[in-house]
Amino acid sequence: MTVPPTPRGRMWPLYAAGFTTAFGAHGVAASLGGQSSDAVTSLLVLGGLLALYDGAEVLLKPLFGTLADRIGARPVLLGGLVAFACASALYALADNPAALWVARLGQGAAASAFSPSASALVARLNPATGHGRAFGGYGFYKSIGYTLGPLLGGVLVWAGGLRLLFAVMALLAVAVAVWAALAVPRVPPLPRTRQTVLDLGRRLADRAFWQPTAALAAATAALSVGVGFLPVSGAAAGLGPVATGAAVSVLAACAAVVQPAAGRALDAGRLTTRAGLGAGLAIAAAGLASAMMPGLAGVLAPAVLIGAGTGLITPLGFAALAASTSQERLGQTMGTAEIGRELGDAGGPLLVAGVATAATLAHGYAALALLLVIAPAAMLAGRLRR
Secondary structure, rough: OOOOOOHHHHOHHHHHHHHHHHHHHHHHHHHHHHHHHOOOOOOHHHHHHHHHHHHEEEHHHHHHHHHHHHHEEEHHHHHHHHHHHHHHHHHHOOOOOOHHHHHHHHHHHHHHHHHHHHHHHHHHHHOOHHHHHHHHHHHHHHHHHHHHHHHHHHHHHHHHHHHHHHHHHHHHHHHHHHHHHHHOOOHHHOOOOOHHHHHHHHHHOOOHHHHHHHHHHHHHHHHHHHHHHHHHHHHHOOHHHHHHHHHHHOOOOHHHHHHHHHHHHHHOOOOOHHHHEEEHHHHHHHHOOOOOOOOHHHHHHHHHHHHHHHHHHHHHHHHHHHHHHOHHHHHHHHHHHHHHHHHHHHHHHHHHHHHHHHHHHHHHHHHHHHHHHHHHHHHHHHHHHH
């Protein structure tokens, strides 16, 4: 059945939900270490608090995605936003270390519910010919959340402490939930055939699923390495924190700007999924390779290239997943694909850090760049064989 074009006003709450999960992840993470000495008593405690949010997402996103397919994505979206508001309000009202742990775990679990549901609704509420533009817009506002999260979080913590930041997050989640309840239409769940574990494994092993998911994981790995390690390269080159911070902002800005353009090009037929994913991986790999250059060029050039590469991959990857998945399984597919992104988010920095410990940071960049180059080469080889 063809889905009629959705008025843009119905998409804004979904974009706001993407912003909320990104802001929740980075806004708190950037402020924990320096502004909560009563709760963060050691690096081990800090690492545990940072891991709670992402760990909950890795474990729960497929479960909530499947639930969205079963009862409808809209109720799971609204329930997740309300749960996020409650978890945030917990620490805003009860300022103690135990409440911070529970609140952070609750935020991650709630984001696991409304993030894949929002992605599934983006796909359900738009025709297949508009998926590129829709996911480009969703990725743009999510990138804005990642970019502004540390800045806005720092301002709020400076003005009123960590409790003010959690209070603002609670109010934001409530506002987005009310907005979504008023603007997002009801999308009933579709009838589903019975699926065995073998059927699920066969579907996840299909090229149509794992290729876009692997590209999304690689893009997230490159993005995470750029955000985490480019400031280290800048400091080693004698650049100050303002210059390195600006380079990271350039990276995030490039990723945000490229995503809508890539989505529009896909919908217009000017860009194919395979070519776009391959080009995005190659551009991100070139960015990692350019990070081995000395001085300002070794920070600014990789920021632009990694941002552009990841911005190209993200909307195309999600559009490919939506195109290859039956609508009654969209939530499960989006939730499972998010695991790949989370693994890339953790695996990229671990790989670079491990190689850098054994050799140098330049070798770490080269190792990840090599992995990203192998992927488009394999895609091209497979296309030539066919």
